[in-house]
Amino acid sequence: xxxxxxxxxxxxxxxxxxxxxxxxxxxxxxxxxxxxxxxxxxxxxxxxxxxxxxxxxxxxxxxxxxxxxxxxxxxxxxxxxxxxxxxxxxxxxxxxxxxxxxxxxxxxxxxxxxxxxxxxxxxxxxxxxxxxxxxxxxxxxxxxxxxxxxxxxxxxxxxxxxxxxxxxxxxxxxxxxxxxxxxxxxxxxxxxxxxxxxxxxxxxxxxxxxxxxxxxxxxxxxxxxxxxxxxxxxxxxxxxxxxxxxxxxxxxxxxxxxxxxxxxxxxxxxxxxxxxxxxxxxxxxxxxxxxxxxxxx
Amino acid sequence: xxxxxxxxxxxxxxxxxxxxxxxxxxxxxxxxxxxxxxxxxxxxxxxxxxxxxxxxxxxxxxxxxxxxxxxxxxxxxxxxxxxxxxxxxxxxxxxxxxxxxxxxxxxxxxxxxxxxxxxxxxxxxxxxxxxxxxxxxxxxxxxxxxxxxxxxxxxxxxxxxxxxxxxxxxxxxxxxxxxxxxxxxxxxxxxxxxxxxxxxxxxxxxxxxxxxxxxxxxxxxxxxxxxxxxxxxxxxxxxxxxxxxxxxxxxxxxxxxxxxxxxxxxxx
Numbered sequence: 001x002x003x004x005x006x007x008x009x010x011x012x013x014x015x016x017x018x019x020x021x022x023x024x025x026x027x028x029x030x031x032x033x034x035x036x037x038x039x040x041x042x043x044x045x046x047x048x049x050x051x052x053x054x055x056x057x058x059x060x061x062x063x064x065x066x067x068x069x070x071x072x073x074x075x076x077x078x079x080x081x082x083x084x085x086x087x088x089x090x091x092x093x094x095x096x097x098x099x100x101x102x103x104x105x106x107x108x109x110x111x112x113x114x115x116x117x118x119x120x121x122x123x124x125x126x127x128x129x130x131x132x133x134x135x136x137x138x139x140x141x142x143x144x145x146x147x148x149x150x151x152x153x154x155x156x157x158x159x160x161x162x163x164x165x166x167x168x169x170x171x172x173x174x175x176x177x178x179x180x181x182x183x184x185x186x187x188x189x190x191x192x193x194x195x196x197x198x199x200x201x202x203x204x205x206x207x208x209x210x211x212x213x214x215x216x217x218x219x220x221x222x223x224x225x226x227x228x229x230x231x232x233x234x235x236x237x238x239x240x241x242x243x244x245x246x247x248x249x250x251x252x253x254x255x256x257x258x259x260x261x262x263x264x265x266x267x268x269x270x271x272x273x274x275x276x277x278x279x280x281x282x283x284x285x286x287x288x289x290x291x292x293x294x295x296x297x
Numbered sequence: 298x299x300x301x302x303x304x305x306x307x308x309x310x311x312x313x314x315x316x317x318x319x320x321x322x323x324x325x326x327x328x329x330x331x332x333x334x335x336x337x338x339x340x341x342x343x344x345x346x347x348x349x350x351x352x353x354x355x356x357x358x359x360x361x362x363x364x365x366x367x368x369x370x371x372x373x374x375x376x377x378x379x380x381x382x383x384x385x386x387x388x389x390x391x392x393x394x395x396x397x398x399x400x401x402x403x404x405x406x407x408x409x410x411x412x413x414x415x416x417x418x419x420x421x422x423x424x425x426x427x428x429x430x431x432x433x434x435x436x437x438x439x440x441x442x443x444x445x446x447x448x449x450x451x452x453x454x455x456x457x458x459x460x461x462x463x464x465x466x467x468x469x470x471x472x473x474x475x476x477x478x479x480x481x482x483x484x485x486x487x488x489x490x491x492x493x494x495x496x497x498x499x500x501x502x503x504x505x506x507x508x509x510x511x512x513x514x515x516x517x518x519x520x521x522x523x524x525x526x527x528x529x530x531x532x533x534x535x536x537x538x539x540x541x542x543x544x545x546x547x548x549x550x551x552x553x554x555x556x557x558x559x560x561x562x563x564x565x
Contacts, residue, residue, distance in 0.1 A: 026385065034403060037419070045417060120318070126498050128502035130526065134328065135323070135328045
């Protein structure tokens with residue numbers, strides 16, 4: 001349909017000088033806006049990563065790979081890069097595990113409430129991550145909801161330390177990533193047909209075996225796209241690692257922020273950004289390949 | 298007995314799904330309850346209920362100023378994104394030319410950039426020209442986040458509109474602008490509503506890019522909250538969060554009604 005429309009319109013508007021002028025006039029505001037707010041800053045960032053910092057935060061214009069060499073030979077950078085990837089894997093696995101039941105349910109259900117439940121699962125995306133992280137702080141802090149319930153029930157005598165450390169960051173990030181995982185998985189679950197399961201069931205397979213042998217394997221493409229989406233978003237997350245980590249959990253994103261706003265070492269911050277961009281890009285390309293493969297079945 | 302009865306599987310399934318939903322909605326629900334807590338310590342469930350924190354909110358000049366900045370910013374960003382997004386989407390759907398797909402990619406590419414990287418890049422550019430912490434600087438910074446979504450939602454609507462209606466109007470002598478105003482615009486209104494609501498809420502909720510470019514100047518609400526929460530947590534922030542959630546809910550309802558939340562928000 002799309003192709004037909006375009007062909008029809010093009011027969012009207014192709015060639016003519018006026019239509020070319022109209023097209024240019026329509027595109028101009030957008031190109032200027034994207035250019036100024038996105039392309040120029042990005043190019044500037046790449047250029048900045050080639051500058052040098054001398055002494056304490058004095059910027060020297062140069063074309064040198066110095067900041068990359070510094071970043072790549074710094075043990076601390078390797079440590080936080082490793083921690084970032086570990087966090088990414090851990091959050092991805094857990095987020096997929098808790099999103100899978102919701103996604104499968106939404107892909108299957110014929111309930112009248114389906115629309116509402118779908119909106120409920122995706123809507124948290126549009127609430128600020130600062131607000132959701134604050135919610136987790138009130139839940140998990142030493143005198144927070146979870147600890148007061150646990151001590152009230154006499155389960156624990158000392159409060160569990162669930163904030164200002166990795167545990168809190170993981171729990172909050174898992175929740176924050178769920179809507180992304182759910183959207184990606186529902187898109188991939190189209191091919192999980194209920195008929196196949198019914199057939200297996202009528203041939204005598206039990207529910208568990210049916211799930212393990214039919215449903216789960218068929219849902220794997222959706223799971224994989226969801227996982228990659230969550231992974232790339234987790235390794236670049238900033239708000240939650242900073243607030244839940246209380247300044248004690250370091251990831252690449254928090255390091256970029258510190259270098260840019262506290263240390264004021266811009267070449268280094270820029271080189272770190274390019275590094276993050278590279279990691280991000282690799283997994284994103286993978287994601288898009290997979291997504292097209294799954295959607296275009 | 299080899300297999301459990303069907304009913305048991307159904308119950309287990311339902312319990313698992315409900316538990317996952319509870320986990321997903323837990324932070325928002327807790328914030329909501331705590332905002333009505335009369336005490337100063339975060340207690341759950343609260344011993345006494347009150348609207349005390351909402352009243353204090355109304356007297357907190359820092360929060361009010363942040364709210365004002367975020368509202369102005371969100372409205373300006375949305376207006377500019379709509380103008381820019383509609384014109385670009387028109388060119389990209391109604392004309393066929395070489396490099397068209399590349400341009401679609403360009404307009405949606407900021408979606409693929411980590412916010413920290415975008416924030417730093419904008420800081421580096423806005424710093425030297427003195428736009429850090431100013432309205433023009435903040436508008437520019439947020440445009441790169443909202444334009445991709447507006448272009449996408451409007452393109453979705455334009456692709457769904459039958460171009461032959463537009464052609465009929467042209468054949469009958471309407472000018473291109475009249476055709477757009479009388480035929481195209483009414484038909485793509487749902488796309489404009491969804492794109493506008495999305496653009497407003499993205500700008501209104503944005504914390505990371507803003508943290509980089511507010512400097513010591515004009516500060517948006519999410520940045521105020523971020524800085525406040527870094528140091529202390531009290532029910533006043535919970536009350537403020539509820540206000541933010543209400544804005545999000547309004548956007549959710551608008552988008553769901555207009556185009557459908559899932560369609561608008563899936564990436565790739």
